[in-house]
Amino acid sequence: xxxxxxxxxxxxxxxxxxxxxxxxxxxxxxxxxxxxxxxxxxxxxxxxxxxxxxxxxxxxxxxxxxxxxxxxxxxxxxxxxxxxxxxxxxxxxxxxxxxxxxxxxxxxxxxxxxxxxxxxxxxxxxxxxxxxxxxxxxxxxxxxxxxxxxxxxxxxxxxxxxxxxxxxxxxxxxxxxxxxxxxxxx
Amino acid sequence: xxxxxxxxxxxxxxxxxxxxxxxxxxxxxxxxxxxxxxxxxxxxxxxxxxxxxxxxxxxxxxxxxxxxxxxxxxxxxxxxxxxxxxxxxxxxxxxxxxxxxxxxxxxxxxxxxxxxxxxxxxxxxxxxxxxxxxxxxxxxxxxxxxxxxxxxx
Numbered sequence: 615x616x617x618x619x620x621x622x623x624x625x626x627x628x629x630x631x632x633x634x635x636x637x638x639x640x641x642x643x644x645x646x647x648x649x650x651x652x653x654x655x656x657x658x659x660x661x662x663x664x665x666x667x668x669x670x671x672x673x674x675x676x677x678x679x680x681x682x683x684x685x686x687x688x689x690x691x692x693x694x695x696x697x698x699x700x701x702x703x704x705x706x707x708x709x710x711x712x713x714x715x716x717x718x719x720x721x722x723x724x725x726x727x728x729x730x731x732x733x734x735x736x737x738x739x740x741x742x743x744x745x746x747x748x749x750x751x752x753x754x755x756x757x758x759x760x761x762x763x764x765x766x767x768x769x770x771x772x773x774x775x776x777x778x779x780x781x782x783x784x785x786x787x788x789x790x791x792x793x794x795x796x797x798x799x800x
Numbered sequence: 801x802x803x804x805x806x807x808x809x810x811x812x813x814x815x816x817x818x819x820x821x822x823x824x825x826x827x828x829x830x831x832x833x834x835x836x837x838x839x840x841x842x843x844x845x846x847x848x849x850x851x852x853x854x855x856x857x858x859x860x861x862x863x864x865x866x867x868x869x870x871x872x873x874x875x876x877x878x879x880x881x882x883x884x885x886x887x888x889x890x891x892x893x894x895x896x897x898x899x900x901x902x903x904x905x906x907x908x909x910x911x912x913x914x915x916x917x918x919x920x921x922x923x924x925x926x927x928x929x930x931x932x933x934x935x936x937x938x939x940x941x942x943x944x945x946x947x948x949x950x951x952x953x
Contacts, residue, residue: 632855635853660818669858670858674841676850724900762896767884767893767895769893
């Protein structure tokens with residue numbers, strides 16, 4: 615079931631929590647105070663967003679790189695359309711896979727339609743995970759490429775909505791360019 | 801890393817308490833004080849181990865976003881990466897080992913403003929931005945099971 619975010623309150627709440635909840639004794643009350651909701655309403659709404667699948671996970675978001683997971687590879691596959699769902703589900707279940715998406719191809723330059731991100735302590739670990747995944751899902755014959763990351767220029771949680779008065783999507787942030795601000799999922 | 805911090809990092813990536821005083825509830829589980837939980841989380845946040853405490857949103861339900869890639873001449877990579885990062889709409893920006901060597905995610909309130917960001921980047925760089933929007937998310941996010949082995953072992 616898809617819940618549509620019609621209410622202005624919903625948008626305000628997402629705006630208020632998208633950079634994380636504060637490290638104070640009553641974080642949900644503080645969030646509520648900022649946007650004119652009660653503590654109980656904030657908690658109920660977050661629970662509702664989880665039930666409806668708008669929020670996939672609520673909790674501590676760690677940064678893999680800083681915790682010793684230095685290698686990450688985006689592995690891309692050119693999977694026959696009729697097998698995308700089956701193989702996506704197969705890949706998405708591994709604990710070392712941190713993202714697994716189907717994306718549109720961009721022919722003729724980019725034939726790949728299934729992506730997964732693999733994190734590991736080093737390249738060897740990532741490649742070992744990859745061969746485990748290939749064997750388990752039985753996809754030895756499917757064309758793929760492995761794109762290890764080299765440099766991280768910017769990483770932070772997606773900004774879903776911003777107060778329109780503050781910034782338009784187009785406006786550059788002069789001092790935020792290289793700064794790794796608050797981070798999000800990879 | 802000490803045991804308490806390891807447990808903080810691993811046990812509260814999901815099922816984070818949605819109670820009035822969540823850090824006090826975590827403290828009870830770990831056998832320390834609420835104050836100590838907050839201090840440790842602040843430290844982990846400052847050291848970069850934690851990015852935030854909060855929601856991982858299901859992609860595509862809110863606003864518009866896409867993965868995008870560019871083939872940037874190596875000698876221009878840093879300058880163009882900086883330009884791309886300077887857009888508020890861009891939230892991830894990585895160099896990857898490929899002919900398409902700059903990869904970023906852009907998110908905007910709607911598809912029109914997303915397009916205008918990507919068109920603007922193309923105009924400012926003279927390079928094509930390959931757009932690879934998501935169709936389906938197959939990842940079940942249960943958090944990430946951190947293994948704290950000695951990196952030298």
